[in-house]
Amino acid sequence: xxxxxxxxxxxxxxxxxxxxxxxxxxxxxxxxxxxxxxxxxxxxxxxxxxxxxxxxxxxxxxxxxxxxxxxxxxxxxxxxxxxxxxxxxxxxxxxxxxxxxxxxxxxxxxxxxxxxxxxxxxxxxxxxxxxxxxxxxxxxxxxxxxxxxxxxxxxxxxxxxxxxxxxxxxxxxxxxxxxxxxxxxxxxxxxxxxxxxxxxxxxxxxxxxxxxxxxxxx
Amino acid sequence: xxxxxxxxxxxxxxxxxxxxxxxxxxxxxxxxxxxxxxxxxxxxxxxxxxxxxxxxxxxxxxxxxxxxxxxxxxxxxxxxxxxxxxxxxxxxxxxxxxxxxxxxxxxxxxxxxxxxxxxxxxxxxxxxxxxxxxxxxxxxxxxxxxxxxxxxxxxxxxxxxxxxxxxxxxxxxxxxxxxxxxxxxxxxxxxxxxxxxxxxxxxxxxxxxxxxxxxxxxxxxxxxxxxxxxxxxxxxxxxxxxxxxxxxxxxxxxxxxxxxxxxxxxxxxxxxxxxxxxxxxxxxxxxxxxxxxxxxxxxxxxxxxxxxxxxxxxxxxxxxxxxxxxxxxxxxxxxxxxxxxxxxxxxxxxxxxxxxxxxxxxxxxxxxxxxxxxxxxxxxxxxxxxxxxxxxxxxxxxxxxxxxxxxxxxxx
Numbered sequence: 001x002x003x004x005x006x007x008x009x010x011x012x013x014x015x016x017x018x019x020x021x022x023x024x025x026x027x028x029x030x031x032x033x034x035x036x037x038x039x040x041x042x043x044x045x046x047x048x049x050x051x052x053x054x055x056x057x058x059x060x061x062x063x064x065x066x067x068x069x070x071x072x073x074x075x076x077x078x079x080x081x082x083x084x085x086x087x088x089x090x091x092x093x094x095x096x097x098x099x100x101x102x103x104x105x106x107x108x109x110x111x112x113x114x115x116x117x118x119x120x121x122x123x124x125x126x127x128x129x130x131x132x133x134x135x136x137x138x139x140x141x142x143x144x145x146x147x148x149x150x151x152x153x154x155x156x157x158x159x160x161x162x163x164x165x166x167x168x169x170x171x172x173x174x175x176x177x178x179x180x181x182x183x184x185x186x187x188x189x190x191x192x193x194x195x196x197x198x199x200x201x202x203x204x205x206x207x208x209x210x211x212x213x214x215x216x217x218x
Numbered sequence: 219x220x221x222x223x224x225x226x227x228x229x230x231x232x233x234x235x236x237x238x239x240x241x242x243x244x245x246x247x248x249x250x251x252x253x254x255x256x257x258x259x260x261x262x263x264x265x266x267x268x269x270x271x272x273x274x275x276x277x278x279x280x281x282x283x284x285x286x287x288x289x290x291x292x293x294x295x296x297x298x299x300x301x302x303x304x305x306x307x308x309x310x311x312x313x314x315x316x317x318x319x320x321x322x323x324x325x326x327x328x329x330x331x332x333x334x335x336x337x338x339x340x341x342x343x344x345x346x347x348x349x350x351x352x353x354x355x356x357x358x359x360x361x362x363x364x365x366x367x368x369x370x371x372x373x374x375x376x377x378x379x380x381x382x383x384x385x386x387x388x389x390x391x392x393x394x395x396x397x398x399x400x401x402x403x404x405x406x407x408x409x410x411x412x413x414x415x416x417x418x419x420x421x422x423x424x425x426x427x428x429x430x431x432x433x434x435x436x437x438x439x440x441x442x443x444x445x446x447x448x449x450x451x452x453x454x455x456x457x458x459x460x461x462x463x464x465x466x467x468x469x470x471x472x473x474x475x476x477x478x479x480x481x482x483x484x485x486x487x488x489x490x491x492x493x494x495x496x497x498x499x500x501x502x503x504x505x506x507x508x509x510x511x512x513x514x515x516x517x518x519x520x521x522x523x524x525x526x527x528x529x530x531x532x533x534x535x536x537x538x539x540x541x542x543x544x545x546x547x548x549x550x551x552x553x554x555x556x557x558x559x560x561x562x563x564x565x566x567x568x569x570x571x572x573x574x575x576x577x578x579x580x581x582x583x584x585x586x587x588x589x590x591x592x593x594x595x596x597x598x599x600x601x602x603x604x605x606x607x608x609x610x611x612x613x614x615x616x617x618x619x620x621x622x623x624x625x626x627x628x629x630x
Contacts, residue, residue: 005553005554005555006554006555006558008547008549008553008555009547009549009553009555012547012548012549013547016547028546047548048547048548048549049548050548051548051549051550052548075359075360076360076550200555200558200559
């Protein structure tokens with residue numbers, strides 16, 4: 001899990017900046033903000049959101065992930081509402097959140113239009129949506145698929161299906177179709193190991209590999 | 219569980235806990251010392267301009283019982299040379315410079331600095347655990363559990379035999395046991411030199427000048443103190459140091475005069491002679507899961523340029539900023555991003571200082587005797603090396619690290 005932990009700070013910074021930019025919450029904290037973490041895994045992003053004052057719901061389709069997330073939240077002394085469900089199923093219940101994000105999830109989704117519609121349905125007025133994912137380019141295939149899965153083996157082989165990687169224009173179109181205008185995008189790139197910020201990630205202009213998008217109701 | 223546990227009650231540990239208490243974190247200080255007012259420390263600490271700004275921001279500067287002595291000039295020369303030709307050559311090569319603006323640094327007596335730090339930390343929200351030593355540790359996913367042992371049964375640990383913290387900041391000195399326990403290996407050179415540290419009183423005023431004499435046996439450094447007093451750090455081969463530690467005051471004064479020359483008149487010995495074994499060392503890494511090293515535990519450098527404490531101050535300033543940043547991300551102090559950023563932020567200055575000070579030392583004292591005595595050649599070598607800029611950078615200070623406290627602002 002080390003690569004995902006190293007990837008956390010830059011994603012948190014982008015989520016907090018987006019929340020501020022779109023006026024969902026001011027001051028860099030999330031006090032009173034209803035947060036939905038879609039594909040929360042073990043809670044790498046959900047816990048920071050809860051520490052910053054957010055009322056966090058984390059959902060994941062994998063029971064093992066929810067069990068691990070609950071155990072970790074107990075250890076951290078954080079109250080997070082973890083549920084084993086999907087965005088599509090949860091949207092049917094009519095609940096709404098001020099901040100809805102899906103980080104490194106949408107590239108595993110089969111029906112992206114339905115997924116976007118579900119996120120849009122759960123977004124309260126004035127809320128913020130954030131997506132982080134992987135572009136479908138030769139560079140992303142080389143880096144995210146071949147290098148990470150087969151050469152460096154930092155993630156298990158078969159983690160990604162490159163055919164499901166998402167181009168920024170496709171993402172923008174699909175969310176526009178659901179009534180969400182993704183009006184900001186940024187690239188993420190890893191820093192060379194042991195250099196400044198060693199093993200961390202920074203924001204870059206190029207969306208060629210990892211990138212993030214944010215927006216609200218059009 | 220505390221966010222941060224600082225281990226070590228010396229100048230670095232107390233300063234560190236004070237600095238980090240401004241970083242929106244819950245800080246504990248674990249300290250062996252029961253009695254803050256133990257003994258008189260003859261040693262002095264050189265603080266560069268950035269360090270002075272930081273200590274002012276922390277409120278320490280205003281509490282110093284004796285005012286810090288400013289350094290406005292630096293005078294560097296090779297040792298007293300025997301021949302008339304050499305003397306003329308030496309006059310041609312001016313390695314001295316001065317600043318017209320604010321002082322390039324200050325010299326503070328360790329006793330006064332320790333007292334001011336202990337005074338200030340009382341006013342900070344820091345949990346103090348006195349009179350204990352760390353007897354063991356266990357790293358977990360979310361931090362470290364330290365086992366505490368009461369020293370002589372006089373401890374003030376409130377009965378606690380352990381302490382949990384997300385991050386341990388080891389300020390337990392050059393031979394850090396915590397670093398060793400965390401597997402952060404120390405590469406050490408053999409100890410062949412000892413520094414004699416004491417106070418001298420000169421006949422003439424030093425004019426706020428720091429003096430460095432590079433002698434064949436090692437550098438002789440005088441830092442200006444109040445009045446006509448100066449702090450001496452004299453690096454010598456072990457045997458020679460042992461001899462000069464044992465002789466009477468008159469013989470020691472004669473040796474100082476011979477080494478330094480008549481520039482300041484007679485040099486009277488005005489303190490106790492302390493021996494400080496010099497063991498150049500280097501740690502490849504200064505962090506492990508749940509732990510970072512700071513101060514001498516991270517970098518025990520040669521005291522020649524008086525830079526050791528400035529590195530410790532920069533460690534604390536950088537760590538304070540990183541803790542604020544980590545907290546504002548909702549991440550715990552144990553998060554790997556913090557220690558990796560600390561490691562990366564400190565790498566450059568650590569490497570620069572270690573090479574600069576060890577390079578300066580060996581440049582002058584390890585050359586073959588034949589070359590050393592060719593005064594002209596000696597200075598030709600000197601002129602081609604950026605010695606002067608190294609010293610002026612060091613004196614200016616804070617150039618290799620960026621942090622709010624080094625600019626005189628509190629973190630956050």
